[in-house]
Amino acid sequence: MKKELIYPVLLAVISVVAGLAVGLTIARKPRYDFRPRFEGKGMMECDMRKKDMERKDEIFEKISSRLKLNEGQKEEVKNILKTSRDEAKEVFKASKEKLAGLKEKTNTEIRSMLSKDQQAEFDKMIGEMKCKMDRFKERGMPGTK
Secondary structure, eight states: OOHHHHHHHHHHHHHHHHHHHHHHHHHHSOSSOOOOOOSSSOHHHHHHHHHHHHHHHHHHHHHHHHHTOOHHHHHHHHHHHHHHHHHHHHHHHHHHHHHHHHHHHHHHHHHHTSOHHHHHHHHHHHHHHHHHHHHHHHHTOTTOO
């Protein structure tokens, strides 16, 4: 084989092997950081609340320091941020309820076009998915409460 062909082929092979190694490493990485649970609430849930409080404080501090707010402005900004958070919680709650209704409607439509045997299997599938979601809720996964 000519020397001009050896180097490009060798480079291509090395690139493919390196790509596979990186891809497999990424694919095997766990998606969630599961922490052991102690009595009472799960540690992850406690950490999430703590981070949420830190985030609120960070946002306020960033606005306050960067804009050099006086005391009156600081109080007003705090109230605005609190009102905004409360409104966001309501929007999130309403969207969760709306999504639950859509999910139920979809399941009903799918179920109506299935045979009796398929309906039984579909109901079993829905039950399995509900069990998985309940387990996530017990662990305190984000977006499940």
